[in-house]
Amino acid sequence: MQPDTLSHTFAALADPTRRAILSRLLAGPASVGELAAPFDISLPAVSRHLRVLSDAGLIARQKDAQWRRCSLAAQPLREAADWIEHYRPFWEQSFDRLDAHLARRTGRVAKHKPSPPPKRRRQAPKPKEDT
Amino acid sequence: MQPDTLSHTFAALADPTRRAILSRLLAGPASVGELAAPFDISLPAVSRHLRVLSDAGLIARQKDAQWRRCSLAAQPLREAADWIEHYRPFWEQSFDRLDAHLARRTGRVAKHKPSPPPKRRRQAPKPKEDT
Numbered sequence: 001m002q003p004d005t006l007s008h009t010f011a012a013l014a015d016p017t018r019r020a021i022l023s024r025l026l027a028g029p030a031s032v033g034e035l036a037a038p039f040d041i042s043l044p045a046v047s048r049h050l051r052v053l054s055d056a057g058l059i060a061r062q063k064d065a066q067w068r069r070c071s072l073a074a075q076p077l078r079e080a081a082d083w084i085e086h087y088r089p090f091w092e093q094s095f096d097r098l099d100a101h102l103a104r105r106t107g108r109v110a111k112h113k114p115s116p117p118p119k120r121r122r123q124a125p126k127p128k129e130d131t
Numbered sequence: 132m133q134p135d136t137l138s139h140t141f142a143a144l145a146d147p148t149r150r151a152i153l154s155r156l157l158a159g160p161a162s163v164g165e166l167a168a169p170f171d172i173s174l175p176a177v178s179r180h181l182r183v184l185s186d187a188g189l190i191a192r193q194k195d196a197q198w199r200r201c202s203l204a205a206q207p208l209r210e211a212a213d214w215i216e217h218y219r220p221f222w223e224q225s226f227d228r229l230d231a232h233l234a235r236r237t238g239r240v241a242k243h244k245p246s247p248p249p250k251r252r253r254q255a256p257k258p259k260e261d262t
Contacts, residue, residue, distance in 0.1 A: 007145045014141035019214070026221060074222030081215045081222075083150070084208055090157060091205030091212075 012056035
């Protein structure tokens with residue numbers, strides 16, 4: 001069964017080497033050799049990663065004389081971003097809640113642990129002066 | 132070897148049932164039974180999906196009397212969105228290039244098949260009202 005496009009995209013992104021290859025391609029098209037250079041893995045292993053990226057539509061491969069050059073393809077990343085964007089209100093709300101929670105905690109801590117001057121005053125209580 | 136967080140997140144998102152579960156959780160926390168209801172798969176299969184989502188930190192599971200309720204957790208999705216956002220300039224540029232290419236093509240076609248009014252309007256769309 002052919003997986004849906006988004007599953008294909010996310011599966012292809014679920015590997016640090018493949019993400020590093022995409023990151024390199026942001027700078028422009030590159031040959032397989034250029035893409036393999038930073039990695040301590042075999043050329044066939046890099047080729048397998050490129051095939052996964054290519055099958056997911058994340059890269060395009062052009063035959064240019066005897067070279068095969070790879071370039072970034074935008075559409076699947078855009079679809080993945082669109083999918084994740086639906087959750088933005090949720091995580092923004094979560095961080096707002098976290099901020100509110102921390103603010104409340106900070107307020108509570110201030111009640112228990114007053115800042116130094118009052119504490120010093122508490123340690124050395126003011127003698128009562130009955131004038 | 133423990134995969135990095137992003138790989139973990141993307142691998143968990145690479146399944147339509149798991150994405151549908153996350154989408155359901157946008158509406159609020161739910162029990163395993165509630166999450167399983169829309170799917171034509173067994174409860175153990177749903178539980179396996181929930182474990183993948185939980186291992187990736189995409190959901191949190193609270194024990195609430197005899198119920199286990201699941202809720203959405205924001206941080207991994209936020210990190211995935213941050214990663215994808217780096218590529219936004221690329222795909223926006225790509226679509227600008229595509230627009231320019233289509234505009235050129237439209238211009239070329241217009242020379243052969245003159246039906247100017249609708250096409251010209253598409254090339255120079257009316258600015259939207261800002262109010």
